[in-house]
Amino acid sequence: MNKIRHIYKLLLDRYGPQKWWPTTLKKDIHPTYHGQKLNNKARFEIAVGAILTQNTSWKNVEKAIIELNRKNLLxxxxxxxxxxxxLAKTIKSAGYYNQKAERLKILxxxxxxxxxxxxxxxxxxxLREIFLKIKGVGPETCDSIILYALEKPIFVVDAYTKRMCGHLKLCKKDASYREIQDLFMKNLKQDTKMFSEYHALIVEHAKHCYSRNPYSDRLLKQSL
DNA sequence: CGCCAGGGCCTCA
DNA sequence: TGAGGCCATGGC
Incomplete structure (x- = not known):
C-alpha cells in the first residue's frame, strides 16, 4: 500500500479528526464560526493566524488573536x-511583534x-504565485492561507513534515519545500478537507514524536 | 536556566 | 541555492 496514504490512515486512526484551522472555530472564542461555512471574517482571521504562527507556538498566537478581537482590530x-x-503591542504575545505587525499591515x-x-x-x-509575492508570506504561510482560508487543495509543508519525512526516509534530509509538497500531492487525491486533516495530524503527531532528538516514532516506523 | 515553537527576510558567498 | 544571523514571547 502507498506509504503516504497509509500514514494518513494511521494518524487519523490514532489521533482522530483535528478539525483544523484551530481556535477560530472554537465556539467560546468566535461564536459565529462554529460549525458553519467560513465567512470572510473567518477567512481573514485564518490568514492573520498564519502570519502570527510563524515559528511560534499556537498558544501564544491564540492570545494575540483574542487581543486583536478585543480591540476590534480583526x-x-x-x-x-x-x-x-x-498593533505591535496588541500582538506582543505572538513574538517577533514588530516584524509581524508590519506583515499584518501588508496583508x-x-x-x-x-x-x-x-x-x-x-x-x-x-493563488500561490500571487501570495508568494507578498513580503512576509513564504511557502508555508502561503499554502496555509490557500488551504485553510481559501479552501483550495494544496499540501502544507512545515518543519515537522520535513523532519518526519527525513526520519522515515520518505525524502532526503535536505529536500526542498516543493519536493516534499510534491511527494504528498502526487500520492493523494486532491482534496481540501483531507489535505487539511493530514497536515494537522502531522503537527499533532510530531508534537509527540519529533519535538526532541533523538526522535522515536514507533507508530509509523513499525507500520512502514 | 536553556531550548524550542505550525517561518521568512536579508546578506554574503 | 544555501547557510547563517536576526526577529521575541511564553511554556516547560
Missing amino acids: SAEKIKKANQKI ADFFSKNKFEDLMKKDAAE
Whole structure:
C-alpha cells in the first residue's frame, strides 16, 4: 500500500479528526464560526493566524488573536488604519511583534484590494504565485492561507513534515519545500478537507514524536 | 536556566 | 541555492 496514504490512515486512526484551522472555530472564542461555512471574517482571521504562527507556538498566537478581537482590530480595514506600534503591542504575545505587525499591515492592504470572492475564483497554483509575492508570506504561510482560508487543495509543508519525512526516509534530509509538497500531492487525491486533516495530524503527531532528538516514532516506523 | 515553537527576510558567498 | 544571523514571547 502507498506509504503516504497509509500514514494518513494511521494518524487519523490514532489521533482522530483535528478539525483544523484551530481556535477560530472554537465556539467560546468566535461564536459565529462554529460549525458553519467560513465567512470572510473567518477567512481573514485564518490568514492573520498564519502570519502570527510563524515559528511560534499556537498558544501564544491564540492570545494575540483574542487581543486583536478585543480591540476590534480583526479586519483588513481596521488593521490598515491602526497605528503600527499599537498593533505591535496588541500582538506582543505572538513574538517577533514588530516584524509581524508590519506583515499584518501588508496583508491587510492586500486583502482590502483583493476580495475573497475574487481570489476564490482562482486555482491553487495561481493563488500561490500571487501570495508568494507578498513580503512576509513564504511557502508555508502561503499554502496555509490557500488551504485553510481559501479552501483550495494544496499540501502544507512545515518543519515537522520535513523532519518526519527525513526520519522515515520518505525524502532526503535536505529536500526542498516543493519536493516534499510534491511527494504528498502526487500520492493523494486532491482534496481540501483531507489535505487539511493530514497536515494537522502531522503537527499533532510530531508534537509527540519529533519535538526532541533523538526522535522515536514507533507508530509509523513499525507500520512502514 | 536553556531550548524550542505550525517561518521568512536579508546578506554574503 | 544555501547557510547563517536576526526577529521575541511564553511554556516547560
